[in-house]
Amino acid sequence: MRVRDVMTTTVTSVTPDRPLREVAELLTQRKVSGLPVVGRDGWVLGVVSEADFLAHSTDPAPRPGLLDRLRGRGGSPAKATARTAGEAMTSPAITIGPDATVREAADTMVTRKVNRLPVVEEGRLVGIVTRADIVRVFTRSDADLAAAVGAEIALRTSMSPEPGVFDVDVRDGVVRLSGTVERRSLAETIVAVARDVGGVLRVDDHLTWVEDDLRHHTIDPDRGTYLDAGGPTP
Helix, strand or coil, rough: HHHHHCCCCCCEECCCCEEEHHHHHHHHHCCCCCCEEECCCCCCEEEEEEEHHHHHHHHCCCCCHHHHHCCCCCCCCCCCCCHHHHHHHCCCCCCECCCEHHHHHHHHHHHCCCCEEEEEECCCCEEEHHHHHHHHCCCCCHHHHHHHHHHHHHHHHHCCCECCCCCEEEECEEEEEEEEEHHHHHHHHHHHHCCCCCCCCCEEEEEEEEECCCCCCCECCCCCEEECCCCCCC
16 A cells, blocks of 8 residues: 555645744644645645644753754754744655555654655655554455455566465454465565555465575585585586
């Protein structure tokens, strides 16, 4: 599942010169915790969020010393005295593309410690994806997940699940793959594709293959031949 499948396309955004009072009213009215700040050309400049308002509520502090800055201490005097979205926003914005996977979006949110990601295409805002959007993916039924996994595998490998040959079974969000495919590389691709489907909690891999096309070859320095699991090969 891709970000474009779960993102909100009707996005409320603000310009950098928008007064903070109006930004606060928008956050309250729309019941959101952050808004993209967008230039007149549609480019995302940053994000203004509840956290930025918290910074604004603190007392302006003297400029922190070098040691404090290295330790991540000290507030932002500029944010504490900000009057517009552009002055208060966090910039640059952490963004993501519409064709990224939901798993990539989730990883970005966790590692960058953000609750939302503006979705940009060629630098311009096309949507927004939030943690709530990603959590919602995990409410999909097992039947829906099985169909989605099968469709994504068919799209990425041109191989559709067939009962008794290559099976996809889903129970409580856990995908079980079984059956036999031609090549080991194909089996590993199928597993990777299944893991990327939004809402999948885990993939249990029971696939087997006919040809191990990923078998590692090494050279016997004495004989000048290749060695593999089957012994020396001329």
